[in-house]
Amino acid sequence: MSEITNDRIRETIESNKILIYMKGSPSFPMCGFSAATIEVFEELGVPYNTVDVLKDPEVREGIKRYSNWPTIPQVYIAGKFIGGCDIVREMHANGELEPLVKEALQA
């Protein structure tokens, strides 16, 4: 991955309180795992931003290297990699996600 891509990814992640790298868009997710992840944040009713990795092959590969995580979607809160679909759903189910999200939004 080029340095430029890595820097661009870092800047994007750091400038968004809640950021989801996904396939497609929240209205038209192109993968069930991306859709399920969006559903969690819709249930929480909080603002979030997304990046569609299908629009940019460099970002699609770059984000996997950035986080050392092989799959999409990827959720970042307050600049920190939280996990993929399974982790976010599990954290939502056991009540861990909401306080983390609220704290990030208040910061």
Add this chain to the structure above:
Amino acid sequence: MNELRNRITAALAADVVELQDDSAKHRGHAGARGGAGHYSVVVVASRFAGMTRVDRHRAVYDAVGDMIPHQVHALAVRAYTPDEWQRARASA
């Protein structure tokens, strides 16, 4: 599928590896073309103790290694320590 199970079992000294093939649910989806499968797995290993969720999942992905993305398109992971697994089963 056996190779997937064997790799996870060996790499993590796992007590339990329950692997399920969900590929049929994803037929026709772009990622399933070319035969790469969708799987979900429950892994129970004592070495997960003290590891974050992200680290546990990374350990499983590392074990699967280069089978992603061509043989394995998606792998849903639930990772437990033996204690957590007991509790998860008791509450299920």
